Amino acid sequence: MNRRRLWTLxxxxxxxxxxxxxxxxxxxxxxxxxxxxxxxxxATDVKQLPLGxxxxxxxxxxxxxxxxxxxxxxxxxxxxxxxxxxxxxxxGGEISAAIVIPPDFAERRSQEVQLIYDGxxxxxxxxxxxxxxxxxxxxxxxxxxxxxxxxxxxxTRALFNPRxxxxxxxVAGTFGFVLSFLTTLITAxxxxxxxxxxxxxxxxxxxxxxxxxxxxxxxxxxxVFAGDVALMxxxxxxxxxxxxxGSIMFFLLVSSAYVLISLALGVIFSATSATAAExxxxxxxxxxxxxxxSGFAFPIRNMPLVFRWLTELFPATHYIRVSRAIYIRAxxxxxxxxxxxxxxxxxxxxxxYARRTIEARA
Amino acid sequence: MSRRFWSNxxxxxxREALVRRHDVAFLGVVVMQPIMMFVIFGVALSNKPANVPWxxxxxxxGEVARRxxxxxxxxxxxxxxxxxAGYEQGRRLLKRGKMLAVLVVPDEFERDVERGRPRVQxxxxxxxxxxxxxxxxxxxxxxxxxxxxxxxGERHAAAPAIDVRQRFWFNPTLRDRTFFxxxxxxxxxxNLCLSVTSTSLVGEREAGTxxxxxxxxxxxxxxxxxxxxxxxxxxYALLLFATLASGLVFGIWxxxxxxxxxxxxxxxxxxxxxxxxxxxxxxxxxAQAVFISVFFxxxxxxxxxxxxxxxLMPHGVRELGGVFPLRWYQIAxxxxxxxxxxxxDIVVPALALGVIFALILLAxxxxxxPRLA
Numbered sequence: 128m129n130r131r132r133l134w135t136l137x138x139x140x141x142x143x144x145x146x147x148x149x150x151x152x153x154x155x156x157x158x159x160x161x162x163x164x165x166x167x168x169x170a171t172d173v174k175q176l177p178l179g180x181x182x183x184x185x186x187x188x189x190x191x192x193x194x195x196x197x198x199x200x201x202x203x204x205x206x207x208x209x210x211x212x213x214x215x216x217x218x219g220g221e222i223s224a225a226i227v228i229p230p231d232f233a234e235r236r237s238q239e240v241q242l243i244y245d246g247x248x249x250x251x252x253x254x255x256x257x258x259x260x261x262x263x264x265x266x267x268x269x270x271x272x273x274x275x276x277x278x279x280x281x282x283t284r285a286l287f288n289p290r291x292x293x294x295x296x297x298v299a300g301t302f303g304f305v306l307s308f309l310t311t312l313i314t315a316x317x318x319x320x321x322x323x324x325x326x327x328x329x330x331x332x333x334x335x336x337x338x339x340x341x342x343x344x345x346x347x348x349x350x351v352f353a354g355d356v357a358l359m360x361x362x363x364x365x366x367x368x369x370x371x372x373g374s375i376m377f378f379l380l381v382s383s384a385y386v387l388i389s390l391a392l393g394v395i396f397s398a399t400s401a402t403a404a405e406x407x408x409x410x411x412x413x414x415x416x417x418x419x420x421s422g423f424a425f426p427i428r429n430m431p432l433v434f435r436w437l438t439e440l441f442p443a444t445h446y447i448r449v450s451r452a453i454y455i456r457a458x459x460x461x462x463x464x465x466x467x468x469x470x471x472x473x474x475x476x477x478x479x480y481a482r483r484t485i486e487a488r489a
Numbered sequence: 490m491s492r493r494f495w496s497n498x499x500x501x502x503x504r505e506a507l508v509r510r511h512d513v514a515f516l517g518v519v520v521m522q523p524i525m526m527f528v529i530f531g532v533a534l535s536n537k538p539a540n541v542p543w544x545x546x547x548x549x550x551g552e553v554a555r556r557x558x559x560x561x562x563x564x565x566x567x568x569x570x571x572x573x574a575g576y577e578q579g580r581r582l583l584k585r586g587k588m589l590a591v592l593v594v595p596d597e598f599e600r601d602v603e604r605g606r607p608r609v610q611x612x613x614x615x616x617x618x619x620x621x622x623x624x625x626x627x628x629x630x631x632x633x634x635x636x637x638x639x640x641x642g643e644r645h646a647a648a649p650a651i652d653v654r655q656r657f658w659f660n661p662t663l664r665d666r667t668f669f670x671x672x673x674x675x676x677x678x679x680n681l682c683l684s685v686t687s688t689s690l691v692g693e694r695e696a697g698t699x700x701x702x703x704x705x706x707x708x709x710x711x712x713x714x715x716x717x718x719x720x721x722x723x724x725y726a727l728l729l730f731a732t733l734a735s736g737l738v739f740g741i742w743x744x745x746x747x748x749x750x751x752x753x754x755x756x757x758x759x760x761x762x763x764x765x766x767x768x769x770x771x772x773x774x775x776a777q778a779v780f781i782s783v784f785f786x787x788x789x790x791x792x793x794x795x796x797x798x799x800x801l802m803p804h805g806v807r808e809l810g811g812v813f814p815l816r817w818y819q820i821a822x823x824x825x826x827x828x829x830x831x832x833x834d835i836v837v838p839a840l841a842l843g844v845i846f847a848l849i850l851l852a853x854x855x856x857x858x859p860r861l862a
Contacts, residue, residue, distance in 0.1 A: 164788050167806040168797050218828040246660025247827035249668035250536050251798035257626030279607045279632040283625045288615030291622050316776045407779045408514040425534045426620055434533040455616035462585050
């Protein structure tokens with residue numbers, strides 16, 4: 128490997144990338160847009176959710192129960208006159224949960240209150256359930272203090288994220304999304320375009336070796352994406368107030384290693400495709416399981432066994448795990464050693480394979 | 490509208506269909522993607538906690554605490570608990586991400602039971618807030634229903650003050666599969682209409698065939714409309730695939746009017762296709778068109794409510810999601826497929842889709858002056 132030749136290639140690639148205004152916009156806008164969008168979508172706390180109320184008893188006790196439920200601001204009670212009206216509102220999506228109070232509430236010693244959820248919105252119903260049931264039980268204890276309270280009280284403390292805020296979880300995952308998807312896509316398109324315009328063949332007839340060509344592609348793009356990571360860290364901190372709890376330097380280091388994997392994948396996709404459209408199709412097809420199965424959006428733990436094994440094969444899974452560990456639980460190098468060694472191993476294998484695909488093209 | 494107009498559209502549509510039938514990348518999108526998404530959303534994904542690793546620090550060592558742990562275990566969401574000697578060990582495991590929850594039973598737990606005020610502590614890993622909130626709720630509910638003094642069948646006479654019965658309508662076991670699959674067609678159609686249409690027009694311009702068509706007796710309006718016809722047909726084929734696959738494999742058939750679903754699909758497909766055409770009018774190369782459309786599809790998945798409930802998003806973000814056709818379509822298809830709605834339930838979503846379509850057409854008129862490369 129000749130250092131001067133490599134340096135020339137690196138400079139050439141950097142200039143070509145930074146000259147195109149569209150690529151520049153994508154490099155800045157997509158990571159920032161992804162951060163802002165993903166940062167806000169995951170909410171665990173239920174706020175101001177419309178709650179249908181069918182109060183058949185209409186007594187002071189039942190009215191107080193409804194007022195108590197509305198007082199916390201979690202639910203906004205809306206009164207309905209009949210069961211049909213409640214059913215229609217549930218179908219139409221006006222309300223996602225409803226409480227039905229029987230006519231003989233207040234009179235009997237053991238009251239039965241029915242809670243109805245819109246199971247069609249499964250996630251919403253699951254979240255609302257957690258709040259509504261305990262709210263009804265505690266409010267009811269105040270309203271009807273006849274029977275002794277049973278059960279064990281649970282004092283819950285969430286470590287690392289006491290208010291169970293969705294932002295840190297999503298921000299740490301967004302790094303994995305951007306570095307896997309955007310990086311691979313840009314690399315793939317850049318190489319295919321070079322092949323279509325014929326400049327790639329020109330490179331191959333120069334004295335540069337295939338390894339030098341590969342590094343000449345990967346190093347400048349890698350630097351650009353390392354810059355993207357830094358940009359995202361700062362933007363997440365300033366705009367969303369989410370800073371890494373662990374070492375920033377360590378996070379940047381791990382991210383740079385991971386960028387190599389995505390770059391190598393981009394090279395492989397483009398080297399095995401005839402047109403830019405095909406390379407893009409491959410990247411997008413590959414990115415569907417990546418986004419859904421890597422634990423970015425949905426916990427891997429909840430998947431069937433086969434899929435849990437499958438996800439372990441994606442480097443993105445391991446990177447997102449590490450990124451969350453550093454960002455939220457302030458993990459140090461020793462705590463995430465196995466994951467990091469997997470990332471490094473994948474990187475090595477993929478870079479070597481990418482070099483072979485480039486050679487095969489020559 | 491002369492007869493010429495329709496026959497020109499038909500001719501362009503026929504040509505487009507012929508070209509696409511031989512396009513391997515297109516077939517990949519139409520065949521591979523639907524199957525992949527169907528498997529992933531039907532089988533793999535779920536927000537309902539499962540296989541939760543947890544630990545117990547039992548300082549009381551008594552029989553009541555053991556019964557409480559068994560009761561929590563019996564909810565079915567948890568793996569068998571790991572017994573730990575101390576609090577610090579539990580914190581360390583949480584920090585390393587090995588455990589999601591640690592239940593701490595205090596020394597004087599049995600004495601508290603006798604006094605009638607038993608308490609336990611639950612430490613949760615807050616780094617995955619959605620799972621943490623659910624797990625916390627399951628444990629709290631189990632503990633609230635727990636009868637500490639009820640030993641071996643000897644039931645206590647005192648009934649609880651209030652008996653809360655819960656029902657989940659439309660989805661009794663609260664499976665996420667039903668939730669996801671009801672929106673599957675919407676996701677597939679956004680993908681198809683945007684990514685394919687956007688590249689199709691730019692591709693013609695790049696290859697120079699757009700100029701050729703302009704030189705024929707076809708107007709640019711006829712060309713655009715003609716090119717969209719085959720995709721409307723493919724869209725309905727995908728809707729049929731999503732409905733049949735969910736029905737045959739998982740038994741999730743539309744509970745409401747299928748005709749209404751077909752009807753509301755039309756403005757949705759039109760709006761999505763129009764966005765695709767708009768992207769191709771803005772983009773210079775097909776690579777740019779792909780970038781723009783992919784980065785339109787991603788946020789529309791996340792913000793529309795097909796994956797996360799939009800009702801829980803903060804104001805501003807929630808309203809922003811209304812820009813995406815997928816938001817309105819998923820509202821309509823959930824009403825029909827899951828909750829058994831009919832034509833009356835799709836009026837508002839259909840109107841919203843119509844408005845989006847009209848706005849994009851206006852934007853297109855302004856942008857789509859005859860442009861030659």
